[in-house]
Amino acid sequence: MIVDIILSGLPIGCIYAFVALGFSLIFSSVRLLHLAQGELIMVGAYAGLLFSTVYQFPTAPLLLAACLSVAILAVIIERVIYRPIMYSHASNRIICTLAVGIILRNLIPVLGGTRPQNLPPAILGGEPLMLGARAIVPAYYWTIIISCLVMVALTALLLKTKVGLAIRATAYNRKISDLMGINTGSMLSLSFFIGGALAGIGGILAGKILFINPGMGFGVGIKGFIAAVLGGWGSLPGAVVGGLGLGLIENWVAGFISSGYKDAITFLVLVFFLIFRPQGIFGHKDQVRS
Amino acid sequence: MLLKLQGVSVSFDGLKALENVDITLPEGMIKSLIGPNGAGKTTLFNVISGLAKPTEGRVLFQDVDITGKPPFQVSQRGIARTFQNIRLFAHMSVMANVMVGGHNHTKAGVSGAIFRTSGMRREEKELREKALSLLEFVGLAECAAEEAGSLPYGRQRLLELARGLAASPRLLLLDEPTAGMNLTESAMLTRMIGKIRDLGITIFLVEHHMKVVMGISDQVTILDHGVKIGEGTPEEIKKDEKVIRAYLGEKRRY
Amino acid sequence: MTKNLSWRNNLIVPFLWVFLLALPPLFHSSSYIFHTLNMIAYFTIAVAGLNILMGYTGQISIGHAVFYAVGAYVSAILARKFALPFWLLIPLGGVAAALMGFCMGAACLRLKEIYLAMATIGLAGAGEGVIINWDTMTGGSMGLLGIPYFSVGSFVLDTPQKQYFLVMPLMLLMLFLARQLVTSRVGRAFMAIREDPVAAACYGIDTTAFKLLAFTVSAFYGGVAGSLFAHSTGILFPDHFGMEVSILLLMMLVIGGRGSIMGSIVGAALLTAGFELLRSVKDYQMIVYGMVLVAFILFMPQGIVGTLLAHRKHLPFCSVKDECALKGEEAKR
Numbered sequence: 001m002i003v004d005i006i007l008s009g010l011p012i013g014c015i016y017a018f019v020a021l022g023f024s025l026i027f028s029s030v031r032l033l034h035l036a037q038g039e040l041i042m043v044g045a046y047a048g049l050l051f052s053t054v055y056q057f058p059t060a061p062l063l064l065a066a067c068l069s070v071a072i073l074a075v076i077i078e079r080v081i082y083r084p085i086m087y088s089h090a091s092n093r094i095i096c097t098l099a100v101g102i103i104l105r106n107l108i109p110v111l112g113g114t115r116p117q118n119l120p121p122a123i124l125g126g127e128p129l130m131l132g133a134r135a136i137v138p139a140y141y142w143t144i145i146i147s148c149l150v151m152v153a154l155t156a157l158l159l160k161t162k163v164g165l166a167i168r169a170t171a172y173n174r175k176i177s178d179l180m181g182i183n184t185g186s187m188l189s190l191s192f193f194i195g196g197a198l199a200g201i202g203g204i205l206a207g208k209i210l211f212i213n214p215g216m217g218f219g220v221g222i223k224g225f226i227a228a229v230l231g232g233w234g235s236l237p238g239a240v241v242g243g244l245g246l247g248l249i250e251n252w253v254a255g256f257i258s259s260g261y262k263d264a265i266t267f268l269v270l271v272f273f274l275i276f277r278p279q280g281i282f283g284h285k286d287q288v289r290s
Numbered sequence: 291m292l293l294k295l296q297g298v299s300v301s302f303d304g305l306k307a308l309e310n311v312d313i314t315l316p317e318g319m320i321k322s323l324i325g326p327n328g329a330g331k332t333t334l335f336n337v338i339s340g341l342a343k344p345t346e347g348r349v350l351f352q353d354v355d356i357t358g359k360p361p362f363q364v365s366q367r368g369i370a371r372t373f374q375n376i377r378l379f380a381h382m383s384v385m386a387n388v389m390v391g392g393h394n395h396t397k398a399g400v401s402g403a404i405f406r407t408s409g410m411r412r413e414e415k416e417l418r419e420k421a422l423s424l425l426e427f428v429g430l431a432e433c434a435a436e437e438a439g440s441l442p443y444g445r446q447r448l449l450e451l452a453r454g455l456a457a458s459p460r461l462l463l464l465d466e467p468t469a470g471m472n473l474t475e476s477a478m479l480t481r482m483i484g485k486i487r488d489l490g491i492t493i494f495l496v497e498h499h500m501k502v503v504m505g506i507s508d509q510v511t512i513l514d515h516g517v518k519i520g521e522g523t524p525e526e527i528k529k530d531e532k533v534i535r536a537y538l539g540e541k542r543r544y
Numbered sequence: 545m546t547k548n549l550s551w552r553n554n555l556i557v558p559f560l561w562v563f564l565l566a567l568p569p570l571f572h573s574s575s576y577i578f579h580t581l582n583m584i585a586y587f588t589i590a591v592a593g594l595n596i597l598m599g600y601t602g603q604i605s606i607g608h609a610v611f612y613a614v615g616a617y618v619s620a621i622l623a624r625k626f627a628l629p630f631w632l633l634i635p636l637g638g639v640a641a642a643l644m645g646f647c648m649g650a651a652c653l654r655l656k657e658i659y660l661a662m663a664t665i666g667l668a669g670a671g672e673g674v675i676i677n678w679d680t681m682t683g684g685s686m687g688l689l690g691i692p693y694f695s696v697g698s699f700v701l702d703t704p705q706k707q708y709f710l711v712m713p714l715m716l717l718m719l720f721l722a723r724q725l726v727t728s729r730v731g732r733a734f735m736a737i738r739e740d741p742v743a744a745a746c747y748g749i750d751t752t753a754f755k756l757l758a759f760t761v762s763a764f765y766g767g768v769a770g771s772l773f774a775h776s777t778g779i780l781f782p783d784h785f786g787m788e789v790s791i792l793l794l795m796m797l798v799i800g801g802r803g804s805i806m807g808s809i810v811g812a813a814l815l816t817a818g819f820e821l822l823r824s825v826k827d828y829q830m831i832v833y834g835m836v837l838v839a840f841i842l843f844m845p846q847g848i849v850g851t852l853l854a855h856r857k858h859l860p861f862c863s864v865k866d867e868c869a870l871k872g873e874e875a876k877r
Binding site: 339340341360361362364365366370371373377378379380381382386389390391393394396398399400402403404406410413414453457 | 721724725727728729730731732733735736738739740742743744745746747748749750751757761803
């Protein structure tokens, strides 16, 4: 039973982790609650659909294409919409991200139709992996593998490269980074680029595990959001832990308690955390309380 | 003794902002707090008004211990302040800013707001009249309807002063009230401070303009790196070695 | 001179409103128009409440529809079980929502802005989850059916036209109360908290208490609106109250104007009317709305009424600023 929960919980947890990483990364650089992050995942999934069905891309180029297209979209949105209101009241900025989410959510059906679809079987395909008597669907194990690779790459980027250092410095304190000669404007765009790239890859993975439909961004977005809060808003390890944890908890609840109450219980866990430990697992108390 | 600070120390993450500071302020006095930048003057004000909690020591106001009490309670006891980095209610009118100053002396709540009893209306009328007379006192009466944030810098400082006076405080803390003002404006403000003292309000002043400090203070306290290094009348302070050293460095410049 | 000025402002505007609102019954009898006008009223009340919280006190509430939902469901359930009169059901719906707002506020007020926003989203989601899952009480996703209409004596308000005569005066009353609140000492305290909570505290304003008050009042308004809505069609579904509605309320707030009670009417009216007008192009409707919202945040963040106010000074039924402007000028004479 436990093994089943892990096997079904981890892949969806990885997707939540992707969303949560995007949230936390953008938040720590721009101090923006980017509520359209889930919609970026949805765009990634549809990009995957486009490139794989119309242009017949195989898996690897597909990942790259989706990654780049969502990343570029994210940067465009950042420059055109979010940048001018960077110093506005927080509520305005949050409402703006909601608006962007609405536009994306409703634009895609106009372009791509609302019928739920899936990525072609050739994408992330292969033989099921046999674990004793259990068969693990290729999409599931590919998700885990790709997620691990992405996490490693991201960690390497942030910790070992100069660019990564610049991003972290900007996230820590923008004014000082500016004075130190870091081009903070580019850093902000770069954070969105990476956030978008993560959403692009996450979108492909989600496209295999979930049904692709315009509303998927909302559901995945909320879960990723909760995962980020649980793990510690702004903390990247927290996002991963939160995402995986949430995936596992959800499946556990669905398995042992009831699958109907799964969502309600997830929200209650969120509420519990917000009341008693709003900084999440990895966050700091002062960050959160005024 | 209106205000007493006893052994007040404040540390932030190992940095000592204030160390064992003792201050007494009798009623009716105008006392200035001077010192180089970063000496801890605003921190001291923050401790008095409840925005910062001392790690050691006590603050006594009218012999009542107000150490660590939240700011809104401290203000209810009769302490008002202005801020070094102007903290006006920018999108409210000048008049409304001053009226908020009088918050502690009015009591209308939700039911007062909804039912507009004659008591509530009279309270509002009196508050408006008081606010207007304070605006006349500081010379801002013709700007009453303007947005506070649109005023020029010097006038914003005057507005902060009017707001502080609206609280009818016993003790008024002024944090660099003449910052950014030219000589004429500073002189006018200095005269105003004298008039405020004549109204019976005790004044504790942080200032950098030595002319203002020397001109109006009954007593001057010097703070350097969080430590009180001197206290006395303006005449005594001018001649104090330690003060000169703190401000001008080791070598005598003249 | 002084007296004339205030009397003039205090009476002309209400007469204007009553006149305007009395017009539709004289010229139309279509249920559709009246239904739309009623919807505008429900949203106006909810947005006025949201305005008190966000526009005047500067707080954030992203999931505000949850109060609308609580008011609607509580009122509907009580009506089905106990057959209470409307003048009990409406306040009860409001109070239920207010209680929830109070608890939410008490739990989350010490959180910083963005975390408060997150908390409101979380709590709204939790509330929706409870509504959907507690189907023995709420009917769950299948909906709550058989909600009795309001009746005044033996006169049953079963059509939009009849409901209009209850809904509109109630909307005016709620707006009036809101205005009374924000033009008072309490309103000044709210705005001070929005502008600078530190300075507000140093002048005697217990920011936590006032924020809690703002939360509670704004939730009450949401509940009242919900109760009115619940008894208009006899059925309630959870999709009437999801995140989309919260976002719609926020749109009305931004487009109409924060910090102005009149702005609530404008926002609600424009967006509800827009909804109906754009029904034929439903697919593009939300895209347009999203783009309009972005445009407003970028170029006119104060909303329609807010921007107008910034340029003119004597629009009545609005913020303290203008009352003070008026008094300031009177005092000069």
